[in-house]
């Protein structure tokens with residue numbers, strides 16, 4: 347998959363997305379937002395917000411930013427925001443792999459059914475980390491490759507069709523965790539037959555401008571420093 351094929355596929359999906367993926371993915375969306383326990387005035391970023399099916403589920407006091415690559419999906423989200431008067435939501439067309447937000451902009455960053463859609467999940471997670479405050483929450487809900495041998499076989503057969511169907515059916519949880527260096531703190535099954543998983547982790551990224559830790563064993567005390575200066579003057 348590449349960005350053009352994602353845009354093309356979701357342009358095609360947009361008019362029927364809610365019908366095809368509205369109800370079937372909805373328990374997962376609800377579980378994510380419940381898990382986030384959003385507080386008043388918190389800043390939440392939802393990447394790959396799609397047609398905005400999750401947006402009415404957030405508390406009205408939480409500030410939500412939704413981004414998506416597909417303008418056709420976003421146009422539907424915009425209609426929903428206007429129709430439901432969701433004044434706490436702002437939407438923007440943006441690539442989640444290269445976001446234009448400054449570092450540490452959000453308290454929580456969430457990707458619902460997006461990690462197996464983007465061409466480069468490592469770039470996605472790195473960007474989610476960067477724009478999330480250190481100690482903030484990163485939350486994912488996604489389908490991952492099944493452990494069941496028959497289902498796994500079918501999923502692998504479908505992998506060559508990823509660009510057409512709009513996601514990678516062979517998306518592996520262990521590879522995702524390893525390649526993105528993710529320490530998952532919470533992992534539970536959601537949706538029909540528990541076929542999807544909700545993952546939560548704390549953002550461990552330190553702010554870039556943080557002072558490096560001082561090594562007490564090599565640092566001189568002010569007294570010793572002034573002693574050195576006095577000795578130098580005597581020489």
Ligand SMILES: C[S@@+](CC[C@H](N)C(=O)[O-])C[C@H]1O[C@@H](n2cnc3c(N)ncnc32)[C@H](O)[C@@H]1O
Nearest residue numbers: 356394395396414415416419441442458459464
């Ligand atoms: C399966 S849909 C999920 C939509 C929504 N989150 C939901 O709960 O139904 C995947 C969405 O991710 C978007 N997407 C894929 N790659 C993206 C990227 N690199 N940046 C932003 N959005 C992206 C697609 O356009 C699509 O709207």
